[in-house]
Amino acid sequence: MFRREIDYAYFAARLGWTPEQYGSLTPVQLSFVRKELETRTVRDSEIMQHATEVAVANVLRKKGRKLLELWKKVQPEHSAPPVTKSEFDLLKQAFASKYGKRQRMTTE
Template identity: 50%
Template sequence: MFVRKELETATVRDSNLLKDAVQVAVANCLSKKTYKLWQKRNGEFRETDFTHAEIDALKEQYRKNPPWTPWGGAKPNG
């Protein structure tokens, strides 16, 4: 009986640790997202713009070597 109770206690403790870790991770993600949205709303957040030259270079790169997709369009990497 004692061993079973110890196993149950350890299982509950591990479960609580996992639950707490998930709650902390979710809170961190949500607070980062909320902070970013707050910055955008208040005008303090500025994403860097792509120049037309950078966009054209990316288009050319994808034209020459398109990314692999399972439905075709390019050779698989490897």
């Protein structure tokens, strides 16, 4: 009976939305927002569960054993540049042919 008001109360409480913001979204958009909130809640719960498991394991560890790390350092992945050198040289040539070479301004 009051489904729309219940939905608005949910989004207002979770996200601080005004009635205008809530009313401007379609039902499909609202369902995607609701799903994303659910995903975030699950992810936060899993992080809390992992932190609790690590804390308990560290408390109950035997003397002399190494502590478990809460956060593992992740090495940055070396990804390919978005533009290869040959593509960049072609772009430079196209730019130079279109706009010509500009003189470098010197300040004296």
